Amino acid sequence: MIFDFAGEVYLWQGKNSSLNARSIGIKFAQKIFSDYKRPSWASLRKINEGHEQILFQEKFKDSFYFF
Secondary structure: EEEEEEEEEEEOOOOOOOHHHHHHHHHHHHHHHHOOOOOOOOEEEEEOOOOOHHHHOOOOOOOOOOO
């Protein structure tokens, strides 16, 4: 899954994702990141299931899904 917050783009990969899905996901996330105008401080980050950082989790603090 790719989450685009303009200044932050995250590629979240499930622990059961195939190598092919991971490879395609990385390429697609890089394309999305480079195809749109972003602030100079923008970042693209890969997040693996079970290792979600606090900054990533905070994006969903009001959602029904909890890490």
